[in-house]
Amino acid sequence: MAFRIAPSILSADFARLGEEVRAVTKAGADLIHFDVMDNHYVPSLTVGPLVCAALRPHAEVPLDVHLMVKPVDRLVSEFARAGASIISFHPEASEHIDRTIALIRENGCKPGLVLNPATPLACLDYTLEKLDLVLLMSVNPGFGGQQFIQSVLPKITEVRRRIDALGRDIWLEVDGGVKADNIASIARAGADTFVAGSAIFGAKDYAAVIREMRARLAMV
Ligand code: DX5
């Protein structure tokens, strides 16, 4: 299986974001994970399409935009114009999930659905075949640096089973508390794409952390 590492710039130095994106790309990132928080769906407030557009020229890899905002739809075209490749949203934040998925695709981006640790898999029943990515949260959204919630592991396995049964190339991404020492168990559960914020940006040598993560993944 191809594994992808998506550093979350939430834990980067916001005074030097362009530089941080270049550094982490050079260090081996496959995607740049861009966390958008609105002080409404989640208690934190981060950045919007303006910052996404400013970073686009600095990222040689796709931008993986994780919307923690409510409502979702109005921001979709703005993030598409700002250079997003993937746009993921939380089903609780959209009144019409199917419409939001279609909107993301109409805007030329790959749609992803994000499930919080306690969100049941039922919301994938009529949507999975329309998605390019399922993002399973392994912490409650809103903050970096939280502990990985172990009960998400069997959930990853169940989503992997559903994706394989469908036979479409849908990425299975995990976000929250991912580190070099648990990445192999998360991969073994069935994930192929790994968001890591504090584990990468909290270290001095980004390349060393990404290399260590890849070494652990190579043993899966
Ligand atoms: C949390 C964000 C995550 C966060 C992960 O709401 O969606 O992407 O940056 O941070 P770590 O890797 O530190 O748990």
Ligand code: ZN
């Ligand atoms: Zn995220």
